Amino acid sequence: MGMFDQAKDLYKLQKQAKKIKDELANIHIEAVEGGVKVVINGEQHCISVEINHAHYNGNTDQIAKDLVIAINKAIKKSQAIAAEKMKDIMGDMGLPGAQ
Numbered sequence: 026m027g028m029f030d031q032a033k034d035l036y037k038l039q040k041q042a043k044k045i046k047d048e049l050a051n052i053h054i055e056a057v058e059g060g061v062k063v064v065i066n067g068e069q070h071c072i073s074v075e076i077n078h079a080h081y082n083g084n085t086d087q088i089a090k091d092l093v094i095a096i097n098k099a100i101k102k103s104q105a106i107a108a109e110k111m112k113d114i115m116g117d118m119g120l121p122g123a124q
Contacts, residue, residue: 061095065100
């Protein structure tokens with residue numbers, strides 16, 4: 026493969042990666058724990074947090090614990106989605122780990 030072909034492949038990869046990044050920004054992932062609901066996007070930016078205060082009866086320690094768990098659940102889901110989308114690019118480029 027010549028240098029021109031490699032540059033062309035790199036440009037194609039960059040274009041596909043940007044497309045996936047844009048798609049991930051528009052995906053909303055929701056995670057719930059106890060009375061806490063967290064929504065993040067596929068880039069792992071927090072979109073919203075909702076707390077059902079009636080669920081906790083003033084137990085702020087439990088709110089904090091559930092918030093951490095919900096955030097981590099959402100991040101884990103977003104990582105799985107991103108990995109699945111990136112697997113397609115890796116397969117197109119013939120890179121290892123694509124199968």
